[in-house]
Structures are given as C-alpha cells and as structure tokens.
Amino acid sequence: MKSTSNFLVAVLALTTLAFGYLAWSEYRDLVVLKAQLAGNDSAALSRKLADAQKTIRTLQDRLAALRGRGERPADAAGDGPGDNGGPGG
Numbered sequence: 001m002k003s004t005s006n007f008l009v010a011v012l013a014l015t016t017l018a019f020g021y022l023a024w025s026e027y028r029d030l031v032v033l034k035a036q037l038a039g040n041d042s043a044a045l046s047r048k049l050a051d052a053q054k055t056i057r058t059l060q061d062r063l064a065a066l067r068g069r070g071e072r073p074a075d076a077a078g079d080g081p082g083d084n085g086g087p088g089g
Contacts, residue, residue: 066072
C-alpha cells in the first residue's frame, strides 16, 4: 500500500511540474507576442504622427504664403466649407 501511494504522489508531482513548465513557456510566448504587437502599433502610430505633422507644416506654409501675398485664405473669404452661399456670408 505504501509503494502505491508513493507512486501516486510521484506521478502527481511530475504532472504538476510538467504543467507548471508548460504554463511558464506559454506565458513567455505571450509576452513576446505582446511586445511585438506593441512595437508594430507604436511604429504605425509614429508614422501617422509624422505624416500629420508634415501636413500641418505644409498647411502652415501655404497659409503664411497667402498672408504674405496679402490674400485671405479660402475659409476667411467665404469660399470654404462653412459658407452656405446665402446672403451675408
């Protein structure tokens, strides 16, 4: 009876160790995947931010050029999207 219970305890200990190792290795893989996803997201966001900043600079340069020539921008002249075409603006 003693050898049977010892064998059962040994089997349970080994399965506990095996499942612990399996869980640990899966966790490591998950951490690696999360890091890769975060890296891809931040790279894409950085590209979008750079593109937006470039667009802002371009628009600011165009606005400065219009102001330098003494012209009003389209929105201020009533030709922009806010103009309803009615009397008074």
